[in-house]
Amino acid sequence: EAGVAQSPRYKIIEKRQSVAFWCNPISGHATLYWYQQILGQGPKLLIQFQNNGVVDDSQLPKDRFSAERLKGVDSTLKIQPAKLEDSAVYLCASSLARPGLEREQFFGPGTRLTVL
Amino acid sequence: AQSVTQLGSHVSVSEGALVLLRCNYSSSVPPYLFWYVQYPNQGLQLLLKYTTGATLVKGINGFEAEFKKSETSFHLTKPSAHMSDAAEYFCAVSASGGSYIPTFGRGTSLIVHP
Numbered sequence: 001e002a003g004v005a006q007s008p009r010y011k012i013i014e015k016r017q018s019v020a021f022w023c024n025p026i027s028g029h030a031t032l033y034w035y036q037q038i039l040g041q042g043p044k045l046l047i048q049f050q051n052n053g054v055v056d057d058s059q060l061p062k063d064r065f066s067a068e069r070l071k072g073v074d075s076t077l078k079i080q081p082a083k084l085e086d087s088a089v090y091l092c093a094s095s096l097a098r099p100g101l102e103r104e105q106f107f108g109p110g111t112r113l114t115v116l
Numbered sequence: 117a118q119s120v121t122q123l124g125s126h127v128s129v130s131e132g133a134l135v136l137l138r139c140n141y142s143s144s145v146p147p148y149l150f151w152y153v154q155y156p157n158q159g160l161q162l163l164l165k166y167t168t169g170a171t172l173v174k175g176i177n178g179f180e181a182e183f184k185k186s187e188t189s190f191h192l193t194k195p196s197a198h199m200s201d202a203a204e205y206f207c208a209v210s211a212s213g214g215s216y217i218p219t220f221g222r223g224t225s226l227i228v229h230p
Contacts, residue, residue, distance in 0.1 A: 004159070033217075040125070042206050042220025043160070056217065091159055103148055103167075103216045107159030 002026065004108035006092050012114045018080035021111045024073070025094030031055075033105065034067055034077050035091040043091055049075060050097060079113075087115045118143040118209045120221035128227040135179075135194040137224050139207030142188060149190040150208040150218060151181055160206060166190065167212075177201070202228045 005024040013019050025032050031050050035043035046065065048055040052072040060067065064083070069075040079086055089112050093105040123138040141147055148167050152160040164175025171183040181192045190207060204225050208218035 009157075041222050042120075042208070044220070045217050048217065093159075103150075103210055103218070104162065104165070105218075107152075107161070109157065109159045112157075 004092055004094055004106055006090075006108040006111055008111055009109065010112050010114075012116065013082055014116050015084055016081040018078065019082055019113060020079075021077045021090050021092075021113075023075045023077070023092030023108060025075075025092070026106055028096070029094035029106070030072070030097035031095045032069055032075050033093040033095075034075070035093065037089040037091055037110070039088070046077070046090075082113075082115045084115050087113055089113070118147065118211060118219045120207050120209050120219055122205075122207050122221035122224050124224055125222065126225045126227060128229065129197045130229050131199055132196050135192070135197045135201065135226065137192040137205050137207075137226065139181075139190045139192065139221060140188055141190060141207070141209040143209055143211060146212040148210045148212055148216070149181075149183060150210075151175065151179070151190075151192050152206045152208065152220075153177075154204040154206065154223075156203075163192070163205075197226075197228050199228050199230065202226055 034046045037043045047057040047060045047067045049069040067077045089110040091110045092108040095105045121140045150165045151163040164173045166173045166183045174180045204223045206223045207221040210216045210218040
């Protein structure tokens with residue numbers, strides 16, 4: 001079974017530039033999550049999708065961050081414009097939407113973003 | 117509301133020694149508890165989880181954790197450390213009802229000396 005795929009793995013940009021990250025979840029996983037992991041901290045949820053609908057985006061800085069999952073499969077997270085404090089690893093995770101299994105999240109390798 | 121405290125940002129052990137990584141949580145409802153491992157430049161991998169039932173939970177790679185409600189703890193142990201155990205370990209808590217989004221601790225880096 002293929003895992004969660006993310007690209008690119010690394011990205012370096014200058015502040016005020018824009019950047020996009022892509023995630024393809026495990027086949028059949030209806031729920032998709034984007035997390036931000038700042039160095040020295042645990043992952044923090046940015047947004048959760050179920051199929052192509054947003055379940056929770058309360059922690060997403062909507063003035064600069066946006067995310068979509070148009071066809072309910074892969075997803076894109078965008079930052080525009082980037083700030084220095086956005087330097088972090090962006091993790092994508094997915095899970096089944098079945099009761100009892102929704103808490104078991106499978107994580108991708110992440111995208112390490114450096115904003116200069 | 118829920119939170120996780122991992123005591124010690126770094127733990128150093130010798131190969132073959134006992135591994136003990138501490139995790140304390142707070143939760144207003146019965147918790148589900150998790151330990152994840154993160155190897156360099158990789159995503160998080162689930163080691164083990166506690167939902168209900170037996171309080172001693174066994175996971176992959178010889179790790180286990182015990183849920184102690186009276187101490188609000190979920191410490192991770194392994195009897196004998198291996199060099200390949202060197203990684204970052206995260207404890208996480210989610211509510212047993214309602215939102216199941218986990219809250220992660222800050223992580224503990226396990227260093228294994230030969």
